[in-house]
Each structure stands twice: as structure tokens, then as C-alpha cells.
Amino acid sequence: MLPLSSLCRGVRFMAQQHVVALECCSVLCTRASSSSCPSSLHVPPPACMLRPLEVPYRYLFGPGPSNVSPRVLAAGGRPIIGHLHPEMYEIMNDIKEGVRYAFQTTNLMTLAMSGSGHTAMECAVFNIVEPGESVLVSINGVWGERVAEIADRMGAKVHTLVKSPGGYFTNEEIEKEISKHKPVLFFLAHGESSVGLAHPVDGIGDICRKYNCLFLVDSVASLGASPLLMDKQKIDILYTGSQKALNAPPGTAPISFNERACQKMFNRKTKPVSYLLDMTHLSNYWGNDGKPARMYHHTGPVSGFFALRESLAILTEKGLENSWRQHREVAEYLWKGLEDLGLKLFIKDKDLRLPSVTTITIPGGYNWKELLTYMMKHHQMEMMGGLGPSIGMVIRVGLMGYNCSTYNADKALAALADALKHCKKHKA
Numbered sequence: 001m002l003p004l005s006s007l008c009r010g011v012r013f014m015a016q017q018h019v020v021a022l023e024c025c026s027v028l029c030t031r032a033s034s035s036s037c038p039s040s041l042h043v044p045p046p047a048c049m050l051r052p053l054e055v056p057y058r059y060l061f062g063p064g065p066s067n068v069s070p071r072v073l074a075a076g077g078r079p080i081i082g083h084l085h086p087e088m089y090e091i092m093n094d095i096k097e098g099v100r101y102a103f104q105t106t107n108l109m110t111l112a113m114s115g116s117g118h119t120a121m122e123c124a125v126f127n128i129v130e131p132g133e134s135v136l137v138s139i140n141g142v143w144g145e146r147v148a149e150i151a152d153r154m155g156a157k158v159h160t161l162v163k164s165p166g167g168y169f170t171n172e173e174i175e176k177e178i179s180k181h182k183p184v185l186f187f188l189a190h191g192e193s194s195v196g197l198a199h200p201v202d203g204i205g206d207i208c209r210k211y212n213c214l215f216l217v218d219s220v221a222s223l224g225a226s227p228l229l230m231d232k233q234k235i236d237i238l239y240t241g242s243q244k245a246l247n248a249p250p251g252t253a254p255i256s257f258n259e260r261a262c263q264k265m266f267n268r269k270t271k272p273v274s275y276l277l278d279m280t281h282l283s284n285y286w287g288n289d290g291k292p293a294r295m296y297h298h299t300g301p302v303s304g305f306f307a308l309r310e311s312l313a314i315l316t317e318k319g320l321e322n323s324w325r326q327h328r329e330v331a332e333y334l335w336k337g338l339e340d341l342g343l344k345l346f347i348k349d350k351d352l353r354l355p356s357v358t359t360i361t362i363p364g365g366y367n368w369k370e371l372l373t374y375m376m377k378h379h380q381m382e383m384m385g386g387l388g389p390s391i392g393m394v395i396r397v398g399l400m401g402y403n404c405s406t407y408n409a410d411k412a413l414a415a416l417a418d419a420l421k422h423c424k425k426h427k428a
Contacts (some may be wrong), residue, residue, distance in 0.1 A: 058376075061412050062384035062398050063193045063221065063357045065243035065250050068307075069402040072248055075310035076303045083300045091309050092286060092300075098312025099254040102223060102246070102320065103238055105230040109279070110256040111286040112308060114300045117220040117241030120253035122150055123277040124216050124237045127257075127265045128185050131155030136183040136213075138174070140167045140199075141192035142388025143218050151185075154273045159183065165390045166195040166347055166359075175207045184264065185214045191222025193244075194387040196347050196359030196396065198226045205234025214261055220244060220253075224315055225327035225356035225400055236261045242304070245327065245356045247401025248311035251304045311401075324355075330404050331355040334397065337413040341420065346394045356400040359386075361393070365425035368395055371416075374423050379415040 060067050081088055096110050103110070113119045125147065129135055135156045137148040140163040152158045159181040161169060169188075178186060186208055190199055201217065208215040214236040219228055224245035230238045239255040242248040257265060257279070265279055272278045276298060283289040285297040315323060331353065335345060338360060346359035362368045368385050372395070375381045386394045397416075399408055 057380065059379070059381040059403075059408070059411065060398075061403065061408065062382045063244075063387075063396045064241075064398060064400070066245075066247060066398060066400050066403045068247060068249055068311075069314065071314065072307050072310045072402075076249060076307035078303075078306050080302050083302055084294070084296060088300075088302065088305075089287065089294065091305055095254075095305060095309050095312060096286065096288075098309065098316060099256065101316055102240075102254070102312060103230040103256050104228070104232065104320070105238070105256050105258070107230070107256045107258050109258075109262050109283060109288050111254070111282060111288065112242075112305065113239075113253040113255055113277075113282075114251075114298065114304075115253055116243075116250055117218070117239065117253045118146070119277070120239035120241070120255040121147060121218065122274065123255060123279070123282075124239060125150050125156075125185070126154060126272045126274050126277050127279045128214060128216070128237065128261060129154065129156045130268055130270050132157065133185075134159065134181050134183040135185045135187070136161060136177055136181050137187045138169055138189070139163070140169070140197065141165055141189060141194040141390060143189040143192060143194070143220075144187065145388055147187045147216075147218075165386075165393060166197055168197065168199050168352060171203045171207060174204060175210075178207060178211045178213055182211065183213050185216055187216045187218070189218040190228060191219055191226060191354050191356065193221035193354065193357045193396070193398075194390045195394065196354045196357050197352055198222055198354040199352070201228065201233050201235070205236070208236070209234060209260075214264060221354060221357055223254075224320070224323050225404075226354060227324050230256060231258075242308050242311065244398070245323070245400040245404075246308075246311050246315065248307045249304065251301055252308045254308075327355040327400065327404055330399055330406055330409055331358060333406050334358055334399060334409040334412065337409060338397075338416075341413065341417055343416070356404075357396055357398045359390070359394040359396055362395060363420065366420070366423060367426060368392070370423045371395065371419045374419040375415045378418065378422075379411075381412070381415045383412070383416075 095112050099110050133156055135151045136159045137144050138161045139145055148158050148160055161177050205215050216237045217235045220241040221244050223240040236258050242252040243250040281297045284295055287294055344361040346361050347353045372383055384396045397412055
């Protein structure tokens, strides 16, 4: 028998020869492919993909997304784990508890959608409404328009209650339309970010229950910035997005259904039009259906859930009421600064203004696109124009979540003052 040292030398020699053989093979294959063997690729490697990724720092003072705290960015950068690992389930359970706190609800059927606020919007409509059923949608900005189109596409009978951009609906107007159309669902945007309106909610839930109608509320732009109490205000379905006052990267969307909504949702005659958004599957994926095992439905955004969990932790540590107070105080500071610049606020009633997104009436003689372009070029600052029916009417300034401070309000005011000074006024 050979000594152990000789065996080790032999193994090392064989390994070295194997590496040499592989390298020779690689060289021969490369030569063959470049000479005798024509390539099957007709699209060359894109030069842009051979450059390193570069992303500029911008002050995101528009209606969202907003700048995200280093703590949330760090959470999103943690190592990937499997979306069905026990540790991932624990994180998802934490998210559910955080969402219940943010929504002020005890609803079991609480989770976060894999997608933007639009995903939660479609999830709510697709799961609650069946083709041919009556839906009533309030429209005073872009989000009501979107919900009306979604409901129409899936075959509902859509009725609308319409105001000009920035208008709000009295409870008497809402009850009149609900009693007339007998909808299974009534939609209202609590935070209508296209016009900067925080719509009153009190009493609407009682009206909906009187007529056996479910109350659906969009809080994408308002959650964490403006008071909203899901259970106390008798909201049946509430959803939001991750990227505004909640202050996580875009891509996750918390949603909650109360028992009334679940009764309607899980006693349908037809299946929802979307498999991905079907709550019979999502409720199991999130461990909300009481079954002992969670089954595979789709691969959730693991890093996005890490970031969402951290943003909910920050909100919990700060306290929901403190967050509401901070957003209101900073908004009022901003509003005064804007008026001092001679600018007019689009929403006249201070009690109806959305603290997270302020809308400015476009100043006379100015091209709003030129103002926004100037601030981006000279201040690396994003503000936005209107959206949907408010295009050409307003400039939108958002100070929410991590960006919500008087320091940032001063930066926004300075950029606006500079743009007003240097952009040319045009004759009417």
C-alpha cells in the first residue's frame, strides 16, 4: 500500500490535470465557435449591460414614491430566503400584525399583496364583485376612475357619483345614490392624491350597512399620514400601498377584509376573474384560512416583504398618532410657506387637505412642465403635475414618511421660489 503522502500527491496531480483538460476544452470550444461553428445568436451583448448600474440621488418630493430610510433599504438588502421557509412565514405574520395596527383593525383576513396599490385595488373588486352585480363608485379624481374601469372590465354594472376634481361628497348624497342603485360595493378614496384631498369617512360605513352594501376605501396616499380607523369607522375593505407615508419601496400593498366582506367573498357563485388575486388561495398563502399547512400559490417579493416589515416596525415605534401629528404639522408649515410665496392651494378647506400630498394651483402665466423641469435640473428634486382629471390644474408636493420634516419643506419651498424666479412667465 502506498504511503498517505504519495496518495495525496497523486490526487493533487490528477486534479491539476483535470483543470488543464477543462481549460484546453474551453479554448478549443471558443476557437471553434469563432471560426468553424457559426453562432446561433443574432442579438449581440448589449453594451449598456456591460456598464455598472448608476442611480442618481433625487429628492422625491412628489406624490410618491418617497425617499426611504437607510434602515428600510438595509432590510431590503438582507440575504434572500425561500418564500415558503418557516422564517419567511414568521416575517409575514409580523407584517399582518403591523398592518392591523396601521389600519386599526382586528380583522383576521389581513395581508399584503405582491404588487402595487393597484394590485390591492383589483384584488378587492375582483373578489367581492361578480359579473352583473351593481357597484357604486365615487369619482372626484383619478382613483375613482380606475376603480370604475376595473369593475366595468370584469362585468359589473357600474354607477358613478361624480364631482369635479377636489370636490367631496356629503353623506346625504352618498346615501341617496346607494338607496337608488342598491350596490354590493361602494368605493371611496380617502386619500385622493391626484387632487390632494383627504375625504371625510365618518358615517359612511353606517349608511353602507343600512343598505347591505360593502364599504371599500383606498388609503394609498393617506395611511400613516391622516387619521383612519378601519373598525371604528366600519370600513369593510381597506387597502394601501407601501411607497407613500408607509415609506417602503414600491411593490407591496397591505389589504384587510372584515367578516362582512369575507362572507360575501367566500360565498360567490363564480370564481374571481384573476387566479393570482383569488383570496381563496391568498388567504391560505398568508395563513389566514385556519388550515394547518400553507400551500404554494405564487412567489412573493421576499425582499419587498423584508422592507415592508421594517417600515411597519418604524411606524409602530413612532406611534400611529405621532405619525399623524407629524404629517399634519409639517403640512401646515408647508402650506404657510407656499402662501408666503404667493401661491394658491388647490383645496381651500384646510380640514379637507391631504397632509401627505399638497396640491398647488398652477400659478398664472407659468408653464407647469417648465417649473418641474427646472427643479429637477437645478435641485435634483421631483415634484409632479396633476394626474387624470387634474392634469394641467395642479402641481403636487409630497412630504411623507422619511421625507416628512420642516427641513425638507424648506428645501421644497426654496426650489419652488428659485423656479418661479428663473422660469419665464408667458402671456395669457
